[in-house]
Amino acid sequence: MTHPREARLxxxxxxxxxxxxxxxxxxxxxRAFGPDRALKRWRENMTTFVIMFGLCVLVMVVLAPALxxxxxxxxxxxxVVVLPVCFIFQQRRYVQRLRVALAxxxxxxx
Numbered sequence: 001m002t003h004p005r006e007a008r009l010x011x012x013x014x015x016x017x018x019x020x021x022x023x024x025x026x027x028x029x030x031r032a033f034g035p036d037r038a039l040k041r042w043r044e045n046m047t048t049f050v051i052m053f054g055l056c057v058l059v060m061v062v063l064a065p066a067l068x069x070x071x072x073x074x075x076x077x078x079x080v081v082v083l084p085v086c087f088i089f090q091q092r093r094y095v096q097r098l099r100v101a102l103a104x105x106x107x108x109x110x
Contacts (some may be wrong), residue, residue: 006025006098007021007022010099013102024106025102027105028102029102030101048089048090049088055086060074064077
């Protein structure tokens, strides 16, 4: 995500100049997604993948036959509903993790 789009997600930074917003966001990204947290991120991503895969299988094996959907319709449902919902939750988790790191970064500067 580009800096202006990211900065809009954090209204607590709007009173700062653009350069300082950029510096705080970069520091928060390093804190939240640095190499020291790579294993934790990897584990969370694998868990998210398993949940997403399970939802897709649940739709294809249970929900589609129960609603008498064809394979094409069930696949379309997965592509139009299940996957975007998973991506939205992933994005919200990313923003929340950045928000926590940003609060820690701001607290460290004071």
